[in-house]
Amino acid sequence: MKRARELFRKSGAASMIDPRTGLTAALLIVLALVPLYAVMTGNSFALTLFTRIVIMAIAAVSLDLIMGYGGMVSFGHAAYLGIGGYAVGILWKEGLGSGFVQWPAAIAVSALFALVVGALSLRTRGVYFIMITLAFAQMVYYVAQGLDRYGGDDGLTIGQRSSFSGLLDLNNNTVFYYLCIAALIGSVYLVSRIVNSRFGLVIQGARSNERRMRAIGVPVFRYRLVCFVIAGALCGLSGALLANQTNFISPAIMFWTRSGDLMVMVILGGLGTPFGPVIGAVAYLLLEEALSRVTEYSGLFLGPALLLVAIYLRGGIEGLFRKERP
Amino acid sequence: MSPPLLRVEGLSKRFGGVVAADTIGLDLMRGEFHAVIGPNGAGKSTLVALLCGEIAPEGGSIRFDGSDITRLPADRRSRLGLARSFQITSLFPDFTALDNVALAVQARAGHSFHFWKDARRDPALRDPALTALAAVGLAARADYRVDRLSHGEHRQLEIAVALASKPRLLLLDEPMAGLGPDETARITALLRNLKGTITILLIEHDMETVFALADRITVLVYGRVIASGDPAAIRADAAVRDAYLGERTRAPMPEHNTKENLLELSGIETSYGLSRVLFGISFAIAPGEMVSLMGRNGMGKTTTVRSIMGLTRAGAGSIRFAGQEIRDLPAYRVAKLGIGLVPEGRQVFANLTARENLVATAANRRGAPEPWTLDKVLALFPRLAARAGSMANLLSGGEQQMLAIGRALMTNPRLLILDEATEGLAPLIRDEIWRCLRALRAAGQSILVIDKNVAALTRIADRHIIIERGRVVWTGTSADLAASADVQHRYLGV
Numbered sequence A: 001m002k003r004a005r006e007l008f009r010k011s012g013a014a015s016m017i018d019p020r021t022g023l024t025a026a027l028l029i030v031l032a033l034v035p036l037y038a039v040m041t042g043n044s045f046a047l048t049l050f051t052r053i054v055i056m057a058i059a060a061v062s063l064d065l066i067m068g069y070g071g072m073v074s075f076g077h078a079a080y081l082g083i084g085g086y087a088v089g090i091l092w093k094e095g096l097g098s099g100f101v102q103w104p105a106a107i108a109v110s111a112l113f114a115l116v117v118g119a120l121s122l123r124t125r126g127v128y129f130i131m132i133t134l135a136f137a138q139m140v141y142y143v144a145q146g147l148d149r150y151g152g153d154d155g156l157t158i159g160q161r162s163s164f165s166g167l168l169d170l171n172n173n174t175v176f177y178y179l180c181i182a183a184l185i186g187s188v189y190l191v192s193r194i195v196n197s198r199f200g201l202v203i204q205g206a207r208s209n210e211r212r213m214r215a216i217g218v219p220v221f222r223y224r225l226v227c228f229v230i231a232g233a234l235c236g237l238s239g240a241l242l243a244n245q246t247n248f249i250s251p252a253i254m255f256w257t258r259s260g261d262l263m264v265m266v267i268l269g270g271l272g273t274p275f276g277p278v279i280g281a282v283a284y285l286l287l288e289e290a291l292s293r294v295t296e297y298s299g300l301f302l303g304p305a306l307l308l309v310a311i312y313l314r315g316g317i318e319g320l321f322r323k324e325r326p
Numbered sequence B: 001m002s003p004p005l006l007r008v009e010g011l012s013k014r015f016g017g018v019v020a021a022d023t024i025g026l027d028l029m030r031g032e033f034h035a036v037i038g039p040n041g042a043g044k045s046t047l048v049a050l051l052c053g054e055i056a057p058e059g060g061s062i063r064f065d066g067s068d069i070t071r072l073p074a075d076r077r078s079r080l081g082l083a084r085s086f087q088i089t090s091l092f093p094d095f096t097a098l099d100n101v102a103l104a105v106q107a108r109a110g111h112s113f114h115f116w117k118d119a120r121r122d123p124a125l126r127d128p129a130l131t132a133l134a135a136v137g138l139a140a141r142a143d144y145r146v147d148r149l150s151h152g153e154h155r156q157l158e159i160a161v162a163l164a165s166k167p168r169l170l171l172l173d174e175p176m177a178g179l180g181p182d183e184t185a186r187i188t189a190l191l192r193n194l195k196g197t198i199t200i201l202l203i204e205h206d207m208e209t210v211f212a213l214a215d216r217i218t219v220l221v222y223g224r225v226i227a228s229g230d231p232a233a234i235r236a237d238a239a240v241r242d243a244y245l246g247e248r249t250r251a252p253m254p255e256h257n258t259k260e261n262l263l264e265l266s267g268i269e270t271s272y273g274l275s276r277v278l279f280g281i282s283f284a285i286a287p288g289e290m291v292s293l294m295g296r297n298g299m300g301k302t303t304t305v306r307s308i309m310g311l312t313r314a315g316a317g318s319i320r321f322a323g324q325e326i327r328d329l330p331a332y333r334v335a336k337l338g339i340g341l342v343p344e345g346r347q348v349f350a351n352l353t354a355r356e357n358l359v360a361t362a363a364n365r366r367g368a369p370e371p372w373t374l375d376k377v378l379a380l381f382p383r384l385a386a387r388a389g390s391m392a393n394l395l396s397g398g399e400q401q402m403l404a405i406g407r408a409l410m411t412n413p414r415l416l417i418l419d420e421a422t423e424g425l426a427p428l429i430r431d432e433i434w435r436c437l438r439a440l441r442a443a444g445q446s447i448l449v450i451d452k453n454v455a456a457l458t459r460i461a462d463r464h465i466i467i468e469r470g471r472v473v474w475t476g477t478s479a480d481l482a483a484s485a486d487v488q489h490r491y492l493g494v
Helices: A003-010 A020-043 A044-069 A078-095 A099-121 A126-145 A173-196 A200-206 A210-215 A220-246 A256-269 A276-294 A298-312 B044-052 B074-081 B097-108 B123-135 B149-162 B181-194 B207-213 B231-236 B240-242 B301-309 B331-337 B355-363 B376-382 B397-409 B429-440 B452-462 B479-481
Strands: B004-016 B016-028 B032-038 B059-064 B081-083 B170-173 B199-203 B215-222 B224-229 B265-271 B275-285 B289-292 B316-321 B339-342 B415-419 B446-450 B465-469 B471-477
Touching: A020 A044, A020 A173, A020 A276, A044 A173, A044 A200, A044 A256, A044 A276, A078 A099, A078 A126, A078 B004, A099 A126, A099 A220, A126 A256, A126 B016, A173 A200, A200 A210, A200 A220, A200 B097, A200 B207, A210 B074, A256 A276, A256 A298, A276 A298, A276 B301, A276 B465, B004 B044, B004 B265, B016 B044, B016 B059, B016 B224, B032 B044, B032 B207, B044 B170, B044 B199, B074 B081, B074 B097, B074 B316, B081 B149, B097 B123, B097 B149, B123 B149, B149 B170, B149 B181, B181 B199, B181 B207, B181 B231, B199 B479, B207 B231, B215 B231, B224 B231, B224 B240, B231 B240, B265 B301, B275 B301, B275 B316, B275 B471, B289 B301, B289 B452, B301 B316, B301 B331, B301 B339, B301 B415, B301 B446, B331 B339, B331 B355, B331 B452, B339 B397, B355 B376, B355 B397, B376 B397, B397 B415, B397 B429, B429 B452, B465 B479, B471 B479
Parallel strands: B032 B199, B032 B215, B081 B170, B170 B199, B289 B446, B289 B465, B339 B415, B415 B446
Antiparallel strands: B004 B016, B004 B059, B215 B224, B265 B275, B265 B316, B465 B471
C-alpha cells in the first residue's frame, strides 16, 4: 500500500498531470481514432496518410535512439527503410509471401547492414561519421537501381501484403493500421526501456562526455555499435511495413533526402526523448501534406518553419511540454 | 618491502618541437600519497595523460601492480584500478550528480550489456554512488543536474566519480583548480581522510596543500624530474626553488603614474561560467614601459590578458586603452586599436608558412608612421628568416614562438602582450627571446609580459605586478622586488 502510494506520487499524478504525459496521451488517442474518422467521413485517404505517418514515426524513433540519445548523427538512416522494404519485395518475388519469413528477414538484413556500416563509421567522428553513413546509404541506393530483376530504377510492385497464415489479414487497411500502431507503441516502449537501462546510460554518457566514459573504464565503441545495430534493425521493420502499405518498393525511398527527412522529424519533435520523434513525424508529414495542397513550393514554407525550430525551440515540440528539473 | 604499485621508467613524449616528458622515472609505493609539482608547462598534465592511457608515450614503460600497461587503452587501465580526476572539470553535464557517480560504479561492476532493467532504480548502483557522494559532501545535491552545480561542487563531484570506481591508484589532476579558500580547505580535508586508504598521485599548485599532505614530492620542470623526495628535502632543494617565482606578497603598493597611461585597468572582475577568476584587478601601463605580470598558476594572469583582449569578457570594471574604453569590444577591434597578443601556447596558423603567417596578420592592422614589415621582423629573428617558407607546424617550438611574436608585431601594436613566451623552450632560445624583447623595449615599445623566469624579468622589465587569487597583491620596480626579501623568499616560490 505504502509502495503504491509512493509510486503514485512519483508518477506526478498526485499534484497534476505532467503536460508531457498529457500530450502523449492526446496524440495516442487521436491516432487510435483515425480509422473511425475515416469510416465516418468516408475519407479513406486519411487512413492511408496516417498509416504512412505511423510507419515513418517508427523509423524516426529508431533514428532518435542513435542520434538523440547516442549523439551518432547518421545521415543514411533511410537505407534501412529500403533494405527492410526490399527484403519483403524480393522474398515475395521469389515466392516467399509469409510475413513470418519476410519480417524477420527484413530486420536481420538491416541489422547486418548496420553492423557493417557501424563497424567502419563509428571509428570516426563528426563530419566524417556523417559522410560515411551517407556514402553507405547512397551505395545501397545505386545497388537497388541496378537490380534489374527487381525493377531497377522503376521499383518493384509487390503483388500482395505479407501473409500471416490467417492470424492477421493485412489486406484489411484498418487491421494493418492498428498493427502499425502496435509496432510504434512497442518501439517507443523498447527505446524507453533501453535508454534507461545500464546500456542506455552508457550510450548517453558517451554522447555527453566520451573522454570521461573511457576514464571510468568503459570501452565506448562496442556499446555504440550495438546501439547502431538495434536502431538499424528497428528501422528495417519500419521499411517492411512501408513496403506492405504501398505494395511497392523503389530506390527512391533510400535517396539521401529521405534520410534528411527522418533527421528533421527527430529534431522537430525533440532529440533524445522517447515520444519526441513520434510528435515530429506527425507534425512534419502533416505539415508537408497540408502545404502541398495549397502550394507547389511547400519547401518554401517548410524551410523557414524548421529554421524557427532550430533557433527558438532547441528541445523540439516535445521540449515545450517538458517540466524543468532542479 | 613490497614492490611499488606503479613504476614509471624512461617515459618520454614530444609534442611538435616541445618535449613534454623527458625520460621520466617515478615509483609509487602502496598507500603512498605522492605529489607532483612544477611550473606551468612542466608536463604534469601530460604525465597524467600518459599514465591513464589517453596519449601514448614515445619511449619508456609504465608498470602497474607488476604488469606492463604501457600500451593498454584508457578504459582497460581504468578497469585495472587506475582512476583519475580531470584538471578541467570533465563530467556528464546533462546527467544528475548521482547519475554521474552511478555510471562510474556501473563501469566497475562488469559489462553494461543490460538492456531492460531501469538502471536508475538499481540499488546495486545507487547505494555505492550515494556513499561516494556523501564522502565528498555532496549527498544533498544528488538529484541536481551537473550543469546546475557550482564550480566547487564540480570539483567535489570529480573526486566522487573517481572514488566510485574503487581505484587502487587515484590520479588527481589539480583538484583545487579555481577554488576559493573555503572550498580548498574542504577538498584538503577530504584528501586527508583518503590518505593511507588508497595510493594517490596528486598534481597541484597549491603548495600549502602539497606540503601538508604528501609523503613524497616529485618536481617536474620542462618534462624532466629535477628532484624527488620527502617534503623537507624538496623545500631545501635549490634547483627546485629556482624553478618557481619568489614569494607570496602583501599589501598593494601605490600605483605609479607619472605619464599619461597607455593602458589602465580598474576593478576588473572576470568569471568562467560559475567560477570567478578575477576579483577587481587594477593596474596601469605607461607608454614605453615594460611591465611584468607575475604570480602562481591559476591566479588569473592569463585571464587578465584575455579580459584586456576581449577574448573573455570582464563582468565589471573598466579597461581604458589610449583613452578609450575597450572592455566590451570584440577581440578583433581591440587588436586593431593596437594591442598585439602573443598568446600562451603560440597558436600559430599551422597550415600556413611562416611568411604567410606574418603577412596574413597584417591584414587587420592599424596604420602607423613606421610600420613593421616582413623584412623588419625577419631581421629581428634571423633564425626565422632561414625558415620563412616552412609550414608553421614544422617549425620547432622556439621558431614557432618567434613567429608568434613576429605576427603580433606585424599588427603595429602600441602595446605588445606576451603570455608565457619562453615556456617550454630551451635555454638558448629563451635567451634569444629575451634579447629581442630588450631590443623592442629600447626602441620604445610598450610591453606587458607574463613569465615564470623572475631573474630574467627583473633584468629587463621596469615594473612588476603580482597577482594572487585574482587580486593585485604587490606592485613595484625591479629594485623593489630585488630588495624585498619577503617577496623573493620562502617556499619554492611564490
